[in-house]
Amino acid sequence: MAAHAPVAAASPWVRRFAPLIPAGEVLDLACGSGRHARLLAELGHPVLAVDRDEQALAACAAPGIRCERHDLESGAPWPYAGRRFAGIVVTNYLHRPLLAPLLDALAPGGVLIYETFAAGNGQYGRPSSPDFLLQPGELLEQVRLHDNGMRVLAYEDGYLAQPKPALVQRICALRHEPEADPARALAL
Structure with missing residues (x-):
């Protein structure tokens, strides 16, 4: 049996916000080799x-x-219709038709952690196609406009030098839970 290549280190963004995810199942979408x-x-x-x-x-x-x-x-229906996750993590992946189903799949009190490439990234490498790059403010706008009671805890849109130069957008958002302790959302 061949040895697997070492798994890359988790994104600092994901490491920072993962402790906010409440107990329960977490969806790691487009998980790759499993760093998150x-x-x-x-x-x-x-x-x-x-x-x-x-x-x-x-x-x-x-x-x-x-x-x-x-x-x-592939055009197949979203395989997790009706399921709810305590957390959803997506990095380095964008397929716009999945944004609404992802937000719908977040349980009340659940945390979304999303980080992917932004427009202009082509100057640093792949991806460079607009199909795979968020437009300025697009991720924030999608989360805010989706009628699911999201509270944005953190958002960034800009240049990252590490682990390689890239333009990214990243967000951490909490799906509102009326009975939740508000201090949890503020404990960054």
């Missing part, structure tokens, strides 16, 4: 790791992580 799924499992969450790449999923497999292969861009 592993972090979330280490924090005690059952993790559903989803990707279309079978090799990536094989590298992702670990205790506390259930891997599922789905090509979410």
Whole structure:
């Protein structure tokens, strides 16, 4: 059996906000080799790791992580209709038709952590196609406009030098839960 390549370190953005995710199952969408799924499992969450790449999923497999292969861009219906997750993590992936179903899949009190490439990133490398790059303020606008009671805890749109130069947008948002302790949302 061939050894897997080492798993990259979790994004500092995800590491920063992952502790805000309440107990419950977390969806790691477009999980790749599992850098965030592993972090979330280490924090005690059952993790559903989803990707279309079978090799990536094989590298992702670990205790506390259930891997599922789905090509979410195939036009098939959203496979998690009616399910709710305590947290949803997406990094380095954008398929705009999934934004609304993702927000709908977040349970009350749940946390969305999303980070991906922004317009202008082509000057630093891939991706460079507008299909895979968020327009200025697009991620923030999508979260705010979606009628699901989201509270934005943090948002950034700009240049990152590490782990490689890139233009990104990233957001952490909490789905409003009327009975929740407001201090939790502010404990950054």
